[in-house]
Amino acid sequence: MSRIARRFEALRAAGRKALIPYVTAGDPNPDNTVPLMHAMVSAGADIIELGVPFSDPMADGPVIQQACERALRHHVSLRQVIGMVKTFREKDAETPVVLMGYLNPVEIMGYEAFADAAASAGVDGLLTVDLPPEESHDLVQVLRAHDIDPIFLLAPTSHEARIKRICDAASGFVYYVSLKGVTGAATLDVDAVAEKLAAIRAHTDLPLGVGFGIRDADSAARVSRVADAVVVGSALVNRIAEHEHDPEAGRRAVSELLAEMRKAMDG
Amino acid sequence: MTATAEKKTALDWSAYPDAHGHFGPYGGQFVSETLMEPLEELREAYDRYVKDPEFLAELDADLADYVGRPSPLYHAERMSQELGGAQIYLKREDLNHTGAHKVNNTIGQALLAKRMGKTRIIAETGAGQHGVASATVAARLGLECVVYMGAEDIQRQAPNVYRMRLLGATVVPVTSGSRTLKDALNEAMRDWVTNVDNTFYIIGTVAGPHPYPAMVRDFQSVIGREAREQCLKRTGRLPDALVACVGGGSNAIGLFHPFLSDEGVALYGVEAAGDGIETGRHSAPLCAGKPGVLHGNRTYLMEDADGQIIETHSISAGLDYPGVGPEHAWLKDTGRACYVSVTDDEAMAAFHHLTRTEGIIPALESSHAIAHVMKLAPTLDKDKIIIANLSGRGDKDINTVARLEGIEL
Numbered sequence: 001m002s003r004i005a006r007r008f009e010a011l012r013a014a015g016r017k018a019l020i021p022y023v024t025a026g027d028p029n030p031d032n033t034v035p036l037m038h039a040m041v042s043a044g045a046d047i048i049e050l051g052v053p054f055s056d057p058m059a060d061g062p063v064i065q066q067a068c069e070r071a072l073r074h075h076v077s078l079r080q081v082i083g084m085v086k087t088f089r090e091k092d093a094e095t096p097v098v099l100m101g102y103l104n105p106v107e108i109m110g111y112e113a114f115a116d117a118a119a120s121a122g123v124d125g126l127l128t129v130d131l132p133p134e135e136s137h138d139l140v141q142v143l144r145a146h147d148i149d150p151i152f153l154l155a156p157t158s159h160e161a162r163i164k165r166i167c168d169a170a171s172g173f174v175y176y177v178s179l180k181g182v183t184g185a186a187t188l189d190v191d192a193v194a195e196k197l198a199a200i201r202a203h204t205d206l207p208l209g210v211g212f213g214i215r216d217a218d219s220a221a222r223v224s225r226v227a228d229a230v231v232v233g234s235a236l237v238n239r240i241a242e243h244e245h246d247p248e249a250g251r252r253a254v255s256e257l258l259a260e261m262r263k264a265m266d267g
Numbered sequence: 268m269t270a271t272a273e274k275k276t277a278l279d280w281s282a283y284p285d286a287h288g289h290f291g292p293y294g295g296q297f298v299s300e301t302l303m304e305p306l307e308e309l310r311e312a313y314d315r316y317v318k319d320p321e322f323l324a325e326l327d328a329d330l331a332d333y334v335g336r337p338s339p340l341y342h343a344e345r346m347s348q349e350l351g352g353a354q355i356y357l358k359r360e361d362l363n364h365t366g367a368h369k370v371n372n373t374i375g376q377a378l379l380a381k382r383m384g385k386t387r388i389i390a391e392t393g394a395g396q397h398g399v400a401s402a403t404v405a406a407r408l409g410l411e412c413v414v415y416m417g418a419e420d421i422q423r424q425a426p427n428v429y430r431m432r433l434l435g436a437t438v439v440p441v442t443s444g445s446r447t448l449k450d451a452l453n454e455a456m457r458d459w460v461t462n463v464d465n466t467f468y469i470i471g472t473v474a475g476p477h478p479y480p481a482m483v484r485d486f487q488s489v490i491g492r493e494a495r496e497q498c499l500k501r502t503g504r505l506p507d508a509l510v511a512c513v514g515g516g517s518n519a520i521g522l523f524h525p526f527l528s529d530e531g532v533a534l535y536g537v538e539a540a541g542d543g544i545e546t547g548r549h550s551a552p553l554c555a556g557k558p559g560v561l562h563g564n565r566t567y568l569m570e571d572a573d574g575q576i577i578e579t580h581s582i583s584a585g586l587d588y589p590g591v592g593p594e595h596a597w598l599k600d601t602g603r604a605c606y607v608s609v610t611d612d613e614a615m616a617a618f619h620h621l622t623r624t625e626g627i628i629p630a631l632e633s634s635h636a637i638a639h640v641m642k643l644a645p646t647l648d649k650d651k652i653i654i655a656n657l658s659g660r661g662d663k664d665i666n667t668v669a670r671l672e673g674i675e676l
Binding site for chain 1: 287295296297298299300301302303304305443444449450453456457460461462463464559560561562563565568570572573574575576577
């Protein structure tokens, strides 16, 4: 059983929902990332989504765009991000790590080389925002051969036939994008999310995560009542940005917000 | 070499792209899940209307009465004589309404938007020509129009920014990344994913996710269809070579596509070598880049070893783009078209040459095509025929040219 599946099973047994923070690797500098990952686990993170910086993050709002720019000032590469996971694994063998980003860095590294390096570093999943299932056949085969879960997105615009097809291809968990828009967008409508999740559940037993538009303890708690996992990104990255020149304070601010979310979700 | 030559004769060009938008390994649909369904709706609408006699009649009438088509095929006799080789013909897309080929496509997409019930159109623009062409058709059809333009380009192309505003469009400066065309495209994609219910995204070139490369090609192919007919009528035969500049590649595909099966017609796409390919400061992904995935399609890109997109350079804002349409990538790999590059200096020399020998001021983009014609024509006999796509007029560039020559207008 994969680390992701084990984690969800344990959560289910404990009657808890997963809290999945996203941060961009290398933001605001490469040395900050591994300590930040450990801090997030201490604050209540169940799975970590680690963003791979990309020069053209088309699906992201300004907050994560700027995080990519800060990381790329240090030329943080996909290989380095994999290296960070490897370092993280020296002290944490349990918390699943999903890399999230865009296809091109993976494409340039080569699917086989990527999967090889990522698997041996302890990466558990890969979410490439701009790779819909239609184009993912070759990469998915390579990932599966290395026991890395390909994580797919579903969106408010996904109709039933697509939902079925994507659920059939997915493993690990399914990530529902709560709104039409980019990361960090304004508000999400929990009732509409609940309705869509019910439609998705008809096609899969995989855990369902919800992301986009979750910014505080209250929205995290409300989403956790209808989903299996709550993904929070821009709200955390904002705190890192506010403390760009004092990464330790940034880590504390991220931990605080995560702890509040954890408490609200479990309470 | 043999494999390429064999492939070249065996390919049925009308078979591309396949049902999922692939040109060999290139093209496709590399977008976030939210856009997959809207792209499918667009594909269905396009497939339906491209066969609809009423739609086609409206398009043809607009191209004739509003754009001013057919554009002339002009024999540049003095230039041909001076170069001493092949006869040079210019396809005069610069004479279209709004001054460039871009309007052929915006008319088509805007008519489609209207039929799909969309009330708002968005566009990205580099030099501003596509933005102006989008704002123009939006004004005519009464659609709201938002144009994304890199902050850098807004400075370089101030007259076009003002034209768009006069036409009622909102021009949004894009300050992320390199603040040029690629970033404008990113921002337009972000707008689209947010406002997808009422918004139609008019992409200005033969790039982006399927069906854009095929759809924009089809709308621009009027250039090649006319040129083919005009050349046959005028000279009794097909040309020996076609030359067009390539940024995203829409004017080039528009000219090339109706000639793909005419194996005797050589195709030359001209990329921007900027300061020179060897300096790294250029915009020539086909000549000096490698395949990757950006902006919804797999194609040749300017990128570093980590897969990050790198900054490009060209004197011409319309060619200043790190990618290229996927069909060009395929034409390159199959050997059907040949891609070359010319530097800023060569393009400037061609700009002056055409202006002085023929009394036609070309856009800096089109000047790249002219620069290659100046190299190619002298190597061919006088009975050979070259058609160059004069994709746009140079009025928008006179400030840039003057500044380079130390003149303040």
